[in-house]
Amino acid sequence: xxxxxxxxxxxxxxxxxxxxxxxxESTPNSTGTSTETDDANPNVVEPTQTARTDLTSTAPQIxxxxxxxxxxRPGDTKSEAVSSxxxxxxxxxxxxYRAFAHSKSVNLERRIAVYxxxxxxxxxxxxxxxxxxxxxGYSTWETAEVFGTSGWDPGEYRAEVTVRDTTSGExxxxxxxxxxxx
Numbered sequence: 001x002x003x004x005x006x007x008x009x010x011x012x013x014x015x016x017x018x019x020x021x022x023x024x025e026s027t028p029n030s031t032g033t034s035t036e037t038d039d040a041n042p043n044v045v046e047p048t049q050t051a052r053t054d055l056t057s058t059a060p061q062i063x064x065x066x067x068x069x070x071x072x073r074p075g076d077t078k079s080e081a082v083s084s085x086x087x088x089x090x091x092x093x094x095x096x097y098r099a100f101a102h103s104k105s106v107n108l109e110r111r112i113a114v115y116x117x118x119x120x121x122x123x124x125x126x127x128x129x130x131x132x133x134x135x136x137g138y139s140t141w142e143t144a145e146v147f148g149t150s151g152w153d154p155g156e157y158r159a160e161v162t163v164r165d166t167t168s169g170e171x172x173x174x175x176x177x178x179x180x181x182x
Contacts, residue, residue, distance in 0.1 A: 043067065043081035045176040058100035059170035060108060060163040063140070067159070067178040068094035071144035084179035087149055093159045094144035095174070099129075100165060101139060106131040107166045112145050117155045123147050128166075154182050 045065045066081035069092055077094040085091045093114070099106045108129040116122050125145050133139060160175040 041066075041078055041081045043083045044078045045174065047172075047174040057170060058102065058165060058168045060100070060165050060172045061098040062095055062161055062163060062172050062174040063098060064094075064096040064142075065159070065161055065174045065176045066094050067176070068092050068144060074142040077142050077144070082178075084181050085149065087152055087154050087180045087182055090146050090148050091178075092144040092146050093161065094142070095161050096140065096142040097163050097172070098138050098140050099163070100168070101131075101133045101136045102167045104133050104136055105167075106133060106139070109164045109166055111162045111164075112147075113160045113162075114147060115158045115160070116153065117157070119158075122152055122157070149180055152180055154180050 043066055047062050047065070064077045066077050067083065067085060068076055068080040069082060069085055069089070070080045071077065071092045071094040072080075074096075077096045080094070093112050095112075099108055106129065109126065110129055111124070111126045113121055114123040125147070127145075156177055156179055158175055158177050160173060162171060162173045164171040
Protein backbone atom coordinates (compact mmCIF):
# COMPACT_ATOMS: atom_id res chain seq x y z
CA UNK A 1 0.00 0.00 0.00
CA UNK A 2 2.81 2.43 0.88
CA UNK A 3 4.42 1.76 -2.50
CA UNK A 4 1.15 2.53 -4.34
CA UNK A 5 0.77 5.85 -2.47
CA UNK A 6 4.40 6.71 -3.24
CA UNK A 7 3.99 5.89 -6.94
CA UNK A 8 0.76 7.93 -7.14
CA UNK A 9 2.49 10.90 -5.49
CA UNK A 10 5.50 10.68 -7.82
CA UNK A 11 3.26 10.31 -10.90
CA UNK A 12 1.18 13.33 -9.84
CA UNK A 13 4.33 15.41 -9.25
CA UNK A 14 5.78 14.44 -12.61
CA UNK A 15 2.49 15.14 -14.33
CA UNK A 16 2.34 18.64 -12.85
CA UNK A 17 6.04 19.43 -13.29
CA UNK A 18 5.56 20.81 -16.80
CA UNK A 19 2.35 22.72 -16.01
CA UNK A 20 2.35 26.46 -15.59
CA UNK A 21 0.28 29.56 -16.16
CA UNK A 22 1.57 30.32 -19.65
CA UNK A 23 3.27 28.42 -22.42
CA UNK A 24 6.48 30.44 -22.12
CA GLU A 25 6.73 29.51 -18.44
CA SER A 26 6.96 25.76 -19.17
CA THR A 27 10.25 23.89 -19.20
CA PRO A 28 11.36 24.86 -22.73
CA ASN A 29 14.28 23.70 -24.79
CA SER A 30 15.23 25.78 -27.80
CA THR A 31 15.08 24.14 -31.19
CA GLY A 32 17.94 26.16 -32.68
CA THR A 33 17.56 29.14 -34.94
CA SER A 34 13.79 28.92 -35.60
CA THR A 35 12.24 32.13 -34.36
CA GLU A 36 8.94 33.89 -33.72
CA THR A 37 8.25 37.55 -33.01
CA ASP A 38 6.89 38.81 -29.69
CA ASP A 39 3.22 39.87 -29.85
CA ALA A 40 3.88 42.93 -27.67
CA ASN A 41 6.80 44.19 -29.77
CA PRO A 42 7.28 42.80 -33.29
CA ASN A 43 10.98 43.72 -33.18
CA VAL A 44 11.70 41.10 -30.49
CA VAL A 45 12.64 37.61 -31.58
CA GLU A 46 11.63 34.83 -29.22
CA PRO A 47 13.19 31.52 -30.24
CA THR A 48 10.68 28.74 -30.77
CA GLN A 49 10.61 26.52 -27.72
CA THR A 50 9.51 22.90 -27.50
CA ALA A 51 8.83 20.78 -24.46
CA ARG A 52 11.85 18.90 -23.21
CA THR A 53 11.93 15.20 -23.82
CA ASP A 54 15.21 14.81 -21.94
CA LEU A 55 14.38 15.98 -18.42
CA THR A 56 18.04 15.65 -17.42
CA SER A 57 19.12 18.31 -19.94
CA THR A 58 20.63 21.47 -18.48
CA ALA A 59 20.95 23.27 -21.81
CA PRO A 60 20.94 27.07 -21.75
CA GLN A 61 17.87 28.63 -23.37
CA ILE A 62 17.84 31.95 -25.23
CA UNK A 63 14.36 33.34 -24.57
CA UNK A 64 14.48 36.74 -26.32
CA UNK A 65 16.77 38.55 -28.75
CA UNK A 66 16.57 42.06 -30.20
CA UNK A 67 18.31 45.15 -31.52
CA UNK A 68 17.90 47.46 -28.51
CA UNK A 69 20.03 50.63 -28.85
CA UNK A 70 18.69 52.03 -25.56
CA UNK A 71 19.10 48.82 -23.52
CA UNK A 72 19.96 49.74 -19.94
CA ARG A 73 18.45 47.07 -17.64
CA PRO A 74 16.55 43.77 -17.61
CA GLY A 75 13.29 44.09 -19.48
CA ASP A 76 14.76 46.37 -22.14
CA THR A 77 15.40 43.47 -24.56
CA LYS A 78 11.65 43.55 -25.17
CA SER A 79 10.64 47.11 -24.29
CA GLU A 80 13.44 48.90 -26.20
CA ALA A 81 13.54 46.66 -29.31
CA VAL A 82 13.72 48.31 -32.72
CA SER A 83 14.03 46.98 -36.26
CA SER A 84 16.71 49.34 -37.59
CA UNK A 85 19.61 51.64 -36.75
CA UNK A 86 21.75 54.18 -38.59
CA UNK A 87 25.05 53.22 -40.23
CA UNK A 88 27.94 54.52 -38.11
CA UNK A 89 26.01 54.43 -34.84
CA UNK A 90 26.75 51.93 -32.09
CA UNK A 91 24.14 49.20 -31.80
CA UNK A 92 23.29 46.91 -28.92
CA UNK A 93 22.33 43.30 -29.48
CA UNK A 94 20.26 42.45 -26.40
CA UNK A 95 19.34 38.96 -25.29
CA UNK A 96 17.61 37.21 -22.44
CA TYR A 97 18.56 33.67 -21.49
CA ARG A 98 17.99 30.94 -18.94
CA ALA A 99 21.01 29.08 -17.65
CA PHE A 100 21.38 26.16 -15.29
CA ALA A 101 23.46 26.56 -12.15
CA HIS A 102 25.45 23.40 -11.42
CA SER A 103 26.44 23.30 -7.72
CA LYS A 104 25.40 26.98 -7.36
CA SER A 105 27.65 28.06 -10.24
CA VAL A 106 26.82 29.19 -13.78
CA ASN A 107 29.66 28.82 -16.30
CA LEU A 108 28.95 29.85 -19.89
CA GLU A 109 30.64 30.90 -23.09
CA ARG A 110 28.71 33.44 -25.14
CA ARG A 111 29.29 34.38 -28.76
CA ILE A 112 27.55 37.02 -30.85
CA ALA A 113 28.34 37.10 -34.56
CA VAL A 114 26.94 39.68 -36.97
CA TYR A 115 26.62 38.91 -40.70
CA UNK A 116 25.79 41.23 -43.60
CA UNK A 117 23.25 40.54 -46.36
CA UNK A 118 25.84 38.44 -48.25
CA UNK A 119 26.29 36.28 -45.13
CA UNK A 120 29.80 37.63 -44.60
CA UNK A 121 30.75 38.01 -40.95
CA UNK A 122 31.30 41.68 -40.10
CA UNK A 123 31.76 41.41 -36.34
CA UNK A 124 32.23 38.83 -33.62
CA UNK A 125 32.31 39.06 -29.83
CA UNK A 126 32.99 36.20 -27.44
CA UNK A 127 32.97 36.23 -23.65
CA UNK A 128 33.03 33.91 -20.67
CA UNK A 129 30.36 34.22 -17.99
CA UNK A 130 31.01 32.79 -14.53
CA UNK A 131 28.48 33.48 -11.78
CA UNK A 132 27.96 32.18 -8.27
CA UNK A 133 24.31 31.92 -7.32
CA UNK A 134 22.40 31.06 -4.16
CA UNK A 135 20.78 27.90 -5.50
CA UNK A 136 21.25 25.29 -8.19
CA GLY A 137 18.76 25.11 -11.05
CA TYR A 138 17.62 27.51 -13.76
CA SER A 139 17.82 31.31 -13.48
CA THR A 140 17.12 33.99 -16.08
CA TRP A 141 19.50 36.81 -17.04
CA GLU A 142 19.47 39.57 -19.62
CA THR A 143 22.28 41.64 -21.10
CA ALA A 144 23.37 43.49 -24.24
CA GLU A 145 26.61 43.85 -26.18
CA VAL A 146 27.64 46.97 -28.11
CA PHE A 147 28.86 46.81 -31.71
CA GLY A 148 30.21 49.73 -33.72
CA THR A 149 28.81 49.94 -37.25
CA SER A 150 31.33 52.40 -38.68
CA GLY A 151 32.36 51.13 -42.11
CA TRP A 152 29.33 48.84 -42.48
CA ASP A 153 27.12 49.27 -45.53
CA PRO A 154 23.40 50.02 -45.37
CA GLY A 155 21.23 46.90 -45.69
CA GLU A 156 20.00 43.85 -43.86
CA TYR A 157 22.13 42.20 -41.15
CA ARG A 158 21.76 39.06 -39.09
CA ALA A 159 22.90 38.71 -35.46
CA GLU A 160 23.46 35.20 -34.13
CA VAL A 161 23.81 34.56 -30.39
CA THR A 162 25.18 31.27 -29.06
CA VAL A 163 25.28 30.39 -25.36
CA ARG A 164 27.18 27.26 -24.27
CA ASP A 165 27.11 25.75 -20.79
CA THR A 166 30.78 24.87 -20.22
CA THR A 167 29.86 22.38 -17.48
CA SER A 168 27.43 20.26 -19.51
CA GLY A 169 28.67 21.20 -23.00
CA GLU A 170 25.08 21.95 -24.10
CA UNK A 171 24.42 24.88 -26.42
CA UNK A 172 21.57 27.09 -27.63
CA UNK A 173 21.63 29.43 -30.63
CA UNK A 174 19.17 32.08 -31.81
CA UNK A 175 19.33 34.65 -34.61
CA UNK A 176 17.53 37.79 -35.70
CA UNK A 177 17.69 40.25 -38.59
CA UNK A 178 17.80 44.02 -38.55
CA UNK A 179 18.34 46.91 -40.97
CA UNK A 180 21.10 49.51 -41.10
CA UNK A 181 19.99 52.70 -42.82
CA UNK A 182 21.89 55.76 -44.02
